[in-house]
Amino acid sequence: MTFRRNFLLLALLITGALMYNMLAGFLVPILNAAVFATLFSPVHERLVKLVRQPALAALLTCLLVVLILIGPIYLVVDVVAGQAVSFFKLAASRVQQIIDLGDAGLLGKLRANPFVAQLLIDQEAWSQTLRKVTQQAGAFVVAIVDEAAHQIFLRTANIVITLFTLFYLLLQGPAIRQALSDLIPLDESSKERLIERFIAVSRATVTGSLLLGGIQAILGAVALWVCGFGQPVMWAFVMFVCAIVPMVGAWLVLYPAAIYLIVTGQVWLGIGLMVYGAAVVGTVDNLLRPRLVRGAGLHDLLIFFTTLGGLGLFGPMGVVTGPILGALFVTLLEIYQVEFDTELKQAQGKLMS
Numbered sequence: 001m002t003f004r005r006n007f008l009l010l011a012l013l014i015t016g017a018l019m020y021n022m023l024a025g026f027l028v029p030i031l032n033a034a035v036f037a038t039l040f041s042p043v044h045e046r047l048v049k050l051v052r053q054p055a056l057a058a059l060l061t062c063l064l065v066v067l068i069l070i071g072p073i074y075l076v077v078d079v080v081a082g083q084a085v086s087f088f089k090l091a092a093s094r095v096q097q098i099i100d101l102g103d104a105g106l107l108g109k110l111r112a113n114p115f116v117a118q119l120l121i122d123q124e125a126w127s128q129t130l131r132k133v134t135q136q137a138g139a140f141v142v143a144i145v146d147e148a149a150h151q152i153f154l155r156t157a158n159i160v161i162t163l164f165t166l167f168y169l170l171l172q173g174p175a176i177r178q179a180l181s182d183l184i185p186l187d188e189s190s191k192e193r194l195i196e197r198f199i200a201v202s203r204a205t206v207t208g209s210l211l212l213g214g215i216q217a218i219l220g221a222v223a224l225w226v227c228g229f230g231q232p233v234m235w236a237f238v239m240f241v242c243a244i245v246p247m248v249g250a251w252l253v254l255y256p257a258a259i260y261l262i263v264t265g266q267v268w269l270g271i272g273l274m275v276y277g278a279a280v281v282g283t284v285d286n287l288l289r290p291r292l293v294r295g296a297g298l299h300d301l302l303i304f305f306t307t308l309g310g311l312g313l314f315g316p317m318g319v320v321t322g323p324i325l326g327a328l329f330v331t332l333l334e335i336y337q338v339e340f341d342t343e344l345k346q347a348q349g350k351l352m353s
Contacts (some may be wrong), residue, residue, distance in 0.1 A: 028158065028321070030161075030162075035321070036162070038199050039207075040064065056169055058167050058170040063165050193331055201298070209244040210244070211288075213241070215284055215288070216240070216243040216284060217237070223233055223273060227261060227266075229257060255274060256278065258270040258271070298330065302326050306325065
């Protein structure tokens with residue numbers, strides 16, 4: 001019996017490793033589909049009652065995901081890409097104009113500033129720095145556009161795989177959940193704890209982060225538009241990305257914009273933008289974030305690191321999958337503490353003695 005079990009475990013490990021290598025490239029679409037299935041399961045259940053055909057209800061739910069989430073996201077990204085290219089082209093021409101004007105333009109104002117004068121930077125140094133920044137910005141834009149062109153097929157394939165997986169998760173969700181639950185060697189309360197934490201974090205990060213980021217992005221974009229900045233969709237997108245990361249926010253765009261206005265002579269407008277960012281946008285973040293995002297039951301610092309780590313590992317959807325993995329890890333630690341409570345206390349007692 002022992003030999004048979006060892007052989008079975010060895011065969012399972014080998015085939016499991018091979019399966020992981022085959023499916024590693026699909027982990028992100030599968031995780032995305034699981035999150036979407038969790039969020040849209042109430043919608044799917046209502047559609048099942050309405051059309052009385054689970055397969056048709058699952059298909060309609062997938063179409064809703066495309067219309068509500070995936071479609072708008074790709075439209076916004078397309079607009080942002082166009083505005084980003086035009087912004088950097090405009091910035092490059094303005095930088096060249098500043099260099100050509102010399103002391104008669106912005107460079108003269110900066111050199112006349114007592115703080116800047118203490119830096120002992122001459123006009124030639126300023127000019128070389130600005131040219132270098134312009135060249136790097138241009139190269140960055142070209143690289144981004146080129147990378148985006150190469151990623152079109154990959155992103156499209158990921159969307160198709162996500163929707164295909166989502167369809168079956170909605171259609172056979174209870175059966176899949178039960179099959180996975182039967183394979184987990186934990187008691188029912190621990191299994192339910194894992195599932196509830198997954199659902200709570202999914203809904204908190206998606207609904208909370210998207211809503212909070214959207215509100216801050218709209219408020220910030222309107223303020224920048226009033227202050228005379230162009231490319232409102234691009235700046236709204238940048239502030240949205242900043243706002244969904246804990247301990248960061250729209251201020252990362254608004255404050256530099258305010259400083260730019262002050263340096264260029266629009267002092268009161270810059271001060272007004274800075275006050276607006278702190279009093280209005282900052283207040284919205286402080287009021288809404290505890291109610292929306294912290295429903296996940298995770299510490300802010302853990303949300304911060306798992307969000308950034310998720311972005312680096314999974315791409316844009318890492319904003320959701322990162323905190324989910326962090327929450328599952330914390331939940332497993334809590335279950336471990338309960339399961340091995342006696343052993344942990346014995347170990348502590350030995351260390352204290």
